[in-house]
Amino acid sequence: MAVDQLSAAPRTSYEPTHPMANPGYGKRSAPDQRPREGRDFSHLPPREAAVASYIDRLPDGSDISVKTLAKWLPYGQCALRTALNRLQAAGHLRRGSECVATDEVMLWVTRTFFSRTARDDDWWAAFARGDAPRETRRPTRSRAFVLLAALGRTAPSLSLSAADCVSLQPLVDEWFERGATEDETLRALTHGLPATVHHAASLVRRRLVDKLPPERFAPRPPTVVLRALECAECRAPGSADALRGGLCGICRGEDTGIAARPPGTVPTDGVRDRMATVRAGLVPRPERTDRARGITRTGDSGTP
Known part of the structure; x- marks a missing residue:
């Protein structure tokens, strides 16, 4: 059907x-x-x-x-x-x-x-x-504080107070300075937790100190x-x-005292005088041709 x-x-x-x-x-x-x-x-x-x-x-x-x-x-x-x-x-x-x-x-x-x-x-x-x-600007929460404050969402047993976050913040900042990402830091703090956590702040502090990563990146050129x-x-x-x-x-x-002209236009002041000087220094074409052929005209070398 x-x-x-x-x-x-x-x-x-x-x-x-x-x-x-x-x-x-x-x-x-x-x-x-x-x-x-x-x-x-x-x-x-x-x-x-x-x-x-x-x-x-x-x-x-x-x-x-x-x-x-x-x-x-x-x-x-x-x-x-x-x-x-x-x-x-x-x-x-x-x-x-x-x-x-x-x-x-x-x-x-x-x-x-x-x-x-x-x-x-x-x-x-x-x-x-x-x-x-x-x-x-008014002070805002740092990257480290935000990570610590949200730690309890991933591991409820690691929920921290505001005072704990402020106290542990410098340790997390050091992780970030060494190139660690939020995911890496979060994994180091929450992986393999004991069945019972008696004092969350102490455990987090211990892990931040013991698992501190080495320097990872060389300083970039200025x-x-x-x-x-x-x-x-x-x-x-x-x-x-x-x-x-x-x-x-x-x-x-505004009246700037400069005549308006299209972008890229070369000022004409002194151009004619400069070109006249350049032309005066040029060797006449007949003389350039004779010199190229090796012909010496009378009077060129100072001999009759």
Whole structure:
């Protein structure tokens, strides 16, 4: 007998991911940002807030060019270009380049720096110099404290008090400094426990001391980071102090005393004089041809 109803095959949910940019390009998150909150971009107009919220949730290295964003957001390229410029004016975004140098390689890469926390021009200038001031935050629980506080979830007999966690925290920090992961530390503390644990804090302390791992990783070579910002309108590079709001003085409409010209144009001052000097020092073509053939004209060697 034929089956009247067939159960539908389960559908595999597919959600495409935002594309990544080529190596060296794409989004780069600014350091020392506040934790993500629901009202991070409430000071922005709705469109700019939506674009900023979307970019904020993308991982570093994501392609946030206008053309790519237009494929993922319900806005055209012109609207997105305007939105990005307004995010820049509000202190959430800067465009520029960054030099990453180690003992083996030095490479300049293009960056689009994004900050969930709005920054003023002075902060971005300090960021470009590599000495951005860190914000004062209220104390948060350390990585070691969180592991100790959650220890009872894996092994109920090792439930610790807040005072125990504070006391044992330096020992766990030493494990992390030697390259141990949370899983490795948790396994060392909870594997092979006795049937009855009379004093959880004492047992954890004993294991942290007795099972302390050796040094695992050699120190990495120092990394030197150099950054340069550029004008969002004409793409001309400049010092961070000169790019107020991400724009150079000419694009801000200020009278800088310098005539506006396309990026990359060579100033004409002194060019003609320099070329005249170069031409005066050149040997005439007939003389160059005669010298190549070994012909000496009368008067060239000083003899009649």
